[in-house]
Structures are given as C-alpha cells and as structure tokens.
Amino acid sequence: GQNIDQPTEMTATEGAIVQINCTYQTSGFNGLFWYQQHAGEAPTFLSYNVLDGLEEKGRFSSFLSRSKGYSYLLLKELQMKDSASYLCAVIKEGGGATNKLIFGTGTLLAVQP
C-alpha cells in the first residue's frame, strides 16, 4: 500500500521562510511532485524530484531523501499570494505506462502580513 503524510495547516509571516514536510511509504517509488493549489483552482506544478538532494527554482526549493521516505518544500521570501494548499504527490511505479500519481491530502498555508 501507500501512505503520504503532510501537516494539515501551517501559518507563516510575509517575508519569512516556511518548510512544508512530506513523508511517504510506498512500494515502487518513482519520483515525487509538489503542486500548488489556490482555493477553487486547479493544481499547478511546482517541482519534481527523483534523485536525492535539493532542487532549487527561484523562491521555491524541494528536497528528497529516498532512504528516509521524506521530502520538503521550502518557500522563501513569502508573499501573500503564496497562501494556498501545497500537495505532495508520489509516483508509484506500475510498470512502464501504468505509473500512477498518489496525492497527499495537502497542506493549507496561510501567509499573514
């Protein structure tokens, strides 16, 4: 089976740094995505990690440790527009064309002035 855990809610201050953690247990791990979802909107791609280490993309960075089943999303210089849900999603290998994306329940981040 598979299990993905993220904190339900987090609060942070504008201009600060926040780290959103994701732990997972799954057989056939084949990569991990982070998506951002504003209320009432579609999820949009933020980052993809398949190898251990840190991927940096502007104000957003994502880290993966496959041996620990752990990832985090780091948001720097927080802006009010960063208030959204952040979804951790694991690719479960199903053999070639049948890889599937398994989503966590998401972390609702509220950025306060």
Place this chain on the structure above:
Amino acid sequence: NAGVTQTPKFRVLKTGQSMTLLCAQDMNHEYMYWYRQDPGMGLRLIHYSVGEGTTAKGEVPDGYNVSRLKKQNFLLGLESAAPSQTSVYFCASSPQRGTDTQYFGPGTRLTVL
C-alpha cells in the same frame, strides 16, 4: 494554447440522473486522467488513459465510465449519480510517460442531491 479545458464548470444533479463530463487538451498529450477531490481526502484517481482508444481503472472507478475516442478528449460518465459522487472533478494530461508532469484542467464542481 488553451491547455486542459473542462466542461461544464458546475452542475447539479438529482440522484439517479446521468451526465458526461468532457475534458479536452490541445497539447498533443498521450496520457489523460480523471481525479476527484474531496475535503480531507486529497486527489484520487478515478480512471486514466495512456493513449487514444485505451482506458484503465484507477483507485476509485466504481460508478464511473470513461472513453477516449479521440486523443484530445477524455470523457467521464456517471450513469446513475449518487450523493457520494458530490465532488470536484479534475482532468489532467501528461506528455508521454507516467513520470511526466501532469497538467490540470480548472475542475468541475458537481453536486448530487
């Protein structure tokens, strides 16, 4: 380039009624997916398709049918709607492999009374 579009955006059904949700993508993607998103549950895969004329079951397929007669379209059908199918439905597509980034449509908010 419209990306992924979904029709309709909102719908209210009575128990037992049927309907079809349409997803269209203009990115020439091979893979298409249907998810449902419920509070506290995260996105769950209903059905998916790895190419024109193919469909496969996801995590929660019961009560739904799909068809992919054209590469750009992926239809989700509810033959006899139930209140448990009240949800937000998202369609997504990805270029080729199961590890490629998925691009989401804006969602359809369905209420079954």
